[in-house]
Amino acid sequence: MRSAAALVLLIAATLAVVFGGRGAKASESSAYKIIVNPANPAGSLDRKFVEDAFLKKVTTWPDGSVIHPVDLPASSSVRRRFSEDVLERSVDGVRVYWQQRIFAGRDLPPPELENDAEVVKYVLKYDGAIGYVSEGSGSSPSKVVAVTR
Amino acid sequence: VACSIAAVALGPSEAAADAGDPSSPSAIQIHGFASQGAFVTTRNDYLVSGSTKGSFQLSEVGINFTDNITEKLRAGIQLFAQDFGINGNYGIEADWFYLDYRFADWLGFRAGRLKLPFGLYNEVNDVDAARVPILLPQSVYPLQNRQFLFAQTGFEIYGFARSSWAGALDYRLFAGTISLDPLALRQPGANYQAFIDVPYMTGGRVMWETPLDGLRLGGSLEALELDSTITNLMMKNLPSMGQVNDVAQLYVGSVEYAHDDLLLAAEYSRWHTRQTGDLVPPNESESERMYGMITYRVAHWLQPGAYYSLYFPYTKNRWGNDPTVRCESNVIISPKSACWQQDVALTLRFDVTPNWLIKVEGHFMDGTAAVSSPLKPGSPPTDPPKDWEALFAKTTVYF
Numbered sequence: 204m205r206s207a208a209a210l211v212l213l214i215a216a217t218l219a220v221v222f223g224g225r226g227a228k229a230s231e232s233s234a235y236k237i238i239v240n241p242a243n244p245a246g247s248l249d250r251k252f253v254e255d256a257f258l259k260k261v262t263t264w265p266d267g268s269v270i271h272p273v274d275l276p277a278s279s280s281v282r283r284r285f286s287e288d289v290l291e292r293s294v295d296g297v298r299v300y301w302q303q304r305i306f307a308g309r310d311l312p313p314p315e316l317e318n319d320a321e322v323v324k325y326v327l328k329y330d331g332a333i334g335y336v337s338e339g340s341g342s343s344p345s346k347v348v349a350v351t352r
Numbered sequence: 353v354a355c356s357i358a359a360v361a362l363g364p365s366e367a368a369a370d371a372g373d374p375s376s377p378s379a380i381q382i383h384g385f386a387s388q389g390a391f392v393t394t395r396n397d398y399l400v401s402g403s404t405k406g407s408f409q410l411s412e413v414g415i416n417f418t419d420n421i422t423e424k425l426r427a428g429i430q431l432f433a434q435d436f437g438i439n440g441n442y443g444i445e446a447d448w449f450y451l452d453y454r455f456a457d458w459l460g461f462r463a464g465r466l467k468l469p470f471g472l473y474n475e476v477n478d479v480d481a482a483r484v485p486i487l488l489p490q491s492v493y494p495l496q497n498r499q500f501l502f503a504q505t506g507f508e509i510y511g512f513a514r515s516s517w518a519g520a521l522d523y524r525l526f527a528g529t530i531s532l533d534p535l536a537l538r539q540p541g542a543n544y545q546a547f548i549d550v551p552y553m554t555g556g557r558v559m560w561e562t563p564l565d566g567l568r569l570g571g572s573l574e575a576l577e578l579d580s581t582i583t584n585l586m587m588k589n590l591p592s593m594g595q596v597n598d599v600a601q602l603y604v605g606s607v608e609y610a611h612d613d614l615l616l617a618a619e620y621s622r623w624h625t626r627q628t629g630d631l632v633p634p635n636e637s638e639s640e641r642m643y644g645m646i647t648y649r650v651a652h653w654l655q656p657g658a659y660y661s662l663y664f665p666y667t668k669n670r671w672g673n674d675p676t677v678r679c680e681s682n683v684i685i686s687p688k689s690a691c692w693q694q695d696v697a698l699t700l701r702f703d704v705t706p707n708w709l710i711k712v713e714g715h716f717m718d719g720t721a722a723v724s725s726p727l728k729p730g731s732p733p734t735d736p737p738k739d740w741e742a743l744f745a746k747t748t749v750y751f
Contacts, residue, residue: 255520260512261457262457269377271377273375277706291565292610293612293613293649299482299483302479302481303475303476305383306385306414306430306476306478306479306482307448307467307475307476307482308428308430308448308449308450311381314377
């Protein structure tokens with residue numbers, strides 16, 4: 204059995220080298236901007252606050268209203284860039300975080316919408332919403348906020 | 353359970369306009385998973401009877417429903433069935449259910465059957481998709497003690513607060529009780545019947561997210577009391593019926609560091625028990641448990657992991673050198689190797705698709721502590737081999 208386990212490890216290591224790579228890092232073209240509802244008074248947000256909001260560790264804005272984060276699909280390069288920059292973890296890492304929360308009965312992940320236009324629509328619909336879209340997309344009349352570190 | 357089901361079924365009252373929109377914050381969400389595993393051990397049966405011949409008794413299936421009734425009030429329920437040794441046999445149970453009201457980020461309140469926040473990973477002990485190993489380190493998360501560690505029925509307060517310079521604190525405090533199945537607690541070879549009442553179970557966990565990104569430190573405590581009415585079926589020199597009182601305190605200290613695709617975790621735990629009663633002489637014991645684990649996402653679809661786990665059932669006799677301290681109850685002669693368990697585990701997790709995974713895992717074991725367990729009825733082995741191995745494979749789909 205020891206040799207069987209060693210063989211499994213060897214095969215996996217070989218596969219990882221041959222087909223490996225965690226996927227290309229998000230490129231400049233997948234730059235993003237963070238948007239909120241126009242009624243939101245925030246002009247800039249601390250990165251940690253945005254991270255806590257998307258992981259639902261904090262659920263309210265400073266004025267007490269409820270935060271409604273919204274995501275792009277897991278396959279989106281814009282989401283990958285946002286996840287690495289702001290959440291400081293990979294999209295896969297975020298998925299595992301939510302599996303732990305979902306099945307322990309703690310919380311649910313933000314909704315995943317198909318594209319930038321859907322995210323803008325969502326942000327305009329809910330006063331407490333926060334989302335991100337690709338840098339070049341039209342996000343008006345939602346409000347773009349800067350992230351400080 | 354009825355309150356949670358009703359709350360989920362009735363749905364949100366204030367967001368009726370959003371009904372049917374799955375992205376609405378108030379939409380009912382449904383998630384589920386199904387796992388099937390198989391394993392084989394060499395020389396010693398482990399976790400289930402007959403595992404040296406191979407076993408498929410490693411199945412779990414669960415589905416949960418969560419409803420944000422209002423922006424601050426939420427209800428949820430998870431139905432769960434498993435087949436694992438003498439546990440489950442696919443009987444459906446309410447895994448957890450709750451009503452949750454969040455007054456503020458630093459103060460929330462829950463009532464229902466709630467998973468226990470004990471250490472880093474106790475809450476995902478049944479959730480294969482939420483971790484790399486198939487078996488979490490059995491020193492700190494023993495499946496044979498699942499009834500004590502899984503969930504309590506009662507209340508919990510919780511909260512999260514971040515400081516601009518000191519990181520963040522995440523706390524959870526709980527109090528309630530548990531229902532125990534005496535059959536699932538009875539040591540192999542023991543001959544008695546018991547009715548067990550748990551007057552209280554209480555404890556909590558505090559996790560500190562340090563200012564160093566990705567580093568978390570934490571401590572957990574669980575305290576409980578068991579009042580058992582026992583009918584003695586074996587010992588002629590003892591009363592036929594009596595009371596036994598057990599008081600236990602479980603502690604664990606945790607550290608976890610996550611950076612990019614690397615995860616390092618280590619935990620150290622002690623469990624202290626004191627037993628008094630008509631049928632047993634007063635006694636106290638303490639066990640010691642620890643592990644270190646590393647996982648790394650090599651590729652999008654591949655995540656290897658490894659851990660070293662160490663368990664001493666009795667701190668007074670860590671390596672079995674004191675013949676006056678038996679490391680296994682309910683046997684005439686306790687083998688020296690029953691005083692410890694060392695486990696080196698290697699895991700490969702393959703994420704075939706975003707909703708389907710396969711794992712394989714090898715264990716290289718030294719020592720036979722926990723080889724004899726309530727999960728495996730029948731007479732305990734008299735002279736189990738000290739060195740042995742286990743190989744697991746498991747697949748899970750989830751959504």
